[in-house]
Amino acid sequence: MSPRLEALLKRFEEGDQRALARLITLIENRAPERNAVIERIYEKTGQGHIIGITGPPGAGKSTLVNVLIGKYRAQGKRVAVLAIDPSSPFSGGAVLGDRVRMTDHYRDPGVYIRSISSRGSHGGLSRAAREIVKLLDAFGHEVIIIETVGVGQTELAIMDLADTTVVVTVPEGGDAVQVMKAGLNEIADIFVVNKADREGADRIKAELELNVHLRPAGGWRPAVVMTQASADKGVDKLVEMASKHREYLDAHRDPVREANRRTHELVEVVSGELEQRATRSLRTGGAEKLVVGVRDGRINPYSAARKLLEDPAALGELLAANNNSD
Numbered sequence: 242m243s244p245r246l247e248a249l250l251k252r253f254e255e256g257d258q259r260a261l262a263r264l265i266t267l268i269e270n271r272a273p274e275r276n277a278v279i280e281r282i283y284e285k286t287g288q289g290h291i292i293g294i295t296g297p298p299g300a301g302k303s304t305l306v307n308v309l310i311g312k313y314r315a316q317g318k319r320v321a322v323l324a325i326d327p328s329s330p331f332s333g334g335a336v337l338g339d340r341v342r343m344t345d346h347y348r349d350p351g352v353y354i355r356s357i358s359s360r361g362s363h364g365g366l367s368r369a370a371r372e373i374v375k376l377l378d379a380f381g382h383e384v385i386i387i388e389t390v391g392v393g394q395t396e397l398a399i400m401d402l403a404d405t406t407v408v409v410t411v412p413e414g415g416d417a418v419q420v421m422k423a424g425l426n427e428i429a430d431i432f433v434v435n436k437a438d439r440e441g442a443d444r445i446k447a448e449l450e451l452n453v454h455l456r457p458a459g460g461w462r463p464a465v466v467m468t469q470a471s472a473d474k475g476v477d478k479l480v481e482m483a484s485k486h487r488e489y490l491d492a493h494r495d496p497v498r499e500a501n502r503r504t505h506e507l508v509e510v511v512s513g514e515l516e517q518r519a520t521r522s523l524r525t526g527g528a529e530k531l532v533v534g535v536r537d538g539r540i541n542p543y544s545a546a547r548k549l550l551e552d553p554a555a556l557g558e559l560l561a562a563n564n565n566s567d
């Protein structure tokens with residue numbers, strides 16, 4: 242580990258928010274040092290309550306997060322927010338009003354807000370999100386809120402990072418149907434019907450409650466909470482249910498799920514690292530004869546790959562850590 246990275250980690254451990262920000266940027270940029278960073282902080286993770294908030298755009302998720310931050314701060318808890326939503330107030334697509342409301346929290350040293358863009362990133366987003374959440378957790382945040390727009394597979398994978406998943410819906414046209422279609426009802430630990438001031442909120446609540454009762458008995462039954470985030474109504478109930486859900490999780494640990502998560506993490510880190518090393522090494526002269534043969538068409542890529550994989554010495558060279566040019 243370079244002395245610079247060592248110094249940065251030391252500042253992180255001392256609680257310097259700028260060091261936290263720099264380390265998050267390393268993760269976002271997929272810097273080669275990122276594995277070493279997470280390895281170093283890993284033991285300090287597992288303390289914070291990770292709350293995922295998802296739902297259609299415009300449902301009021303960011304407004305709700307703003308209010309939630311205040312509630313948790315009033316309990317004396319340190320709060321981090323990771324927003325993965327290009328249109329979120331956190332990520333710059335904000336209406337002015339949202340930004341003004343956020344400034345209180347921006348100045349509060351007990352609150353850390355970060356957004357990452359979901360644009361342009363491919364398979365790496367859920368891994369980056371997981372690693373950033375680990376940093377936020379190890380830093381000492383007691384509550385970590387992840388906000389995403391519930392649409393694709395990546396967002397579902399990101400919600401899998403959460404201990405407690407909150408699905409936000411609104412009374413507007415067909416919104417609840419959209420939630421069902423996107424498979425969000427299966428991942429919800431708590432449903433929020435936001436914009437309770439709007440017509441039809443009671444009907445949506447009844448629909449969701451019916452849906453909850455159709456779930457097999459046993460296990461956690463998702464609560465349905467009505468809120469009016471913009472008027473700070475009903476949010477205390479959400480805080481209460483989130484805390485109940487966490488107690489439930491503590492009392493009903495799922496060792497199989499935890500083992501699967503850890504194994505998945507191992508596979509992801511190893512395969513990512515192997516791919517990076519092999520790619521670099523093949524581009525910079527590793528397995529030269531084979532690569533040249535493939536380039537000028539004498540050997541087909543499949544035969545070359547098989548030869549390489551069947552030769553332990555060549556493979557060892559290809560994957561040697563010193564091929565890393567960091």
Ligand SMILES: Nc1nc2c(ncn2[C@@H]2O[C@H](COP(=O)(O)OP(=O)(O)O)[C@@H](O)[C@H]2O)c(=O)[nH]1
Binds near residue numbers: 297298299438469
């Ligand atoms: N009527 C009403 N509007 C709300 C409520 N909560 C949020 N909004 C408004 O809904 C709009 C979208 O909110 P936002 O938090 O950006 O939604 P997001 O895209 O889900 O993050 C904003 O104009 C909010 O002021 C509510 O409870 N009632």
Ligand SMILES: [Mg+2]
Binds near residue numbers: 302326330388
């Ligand atoms: Mg938002």
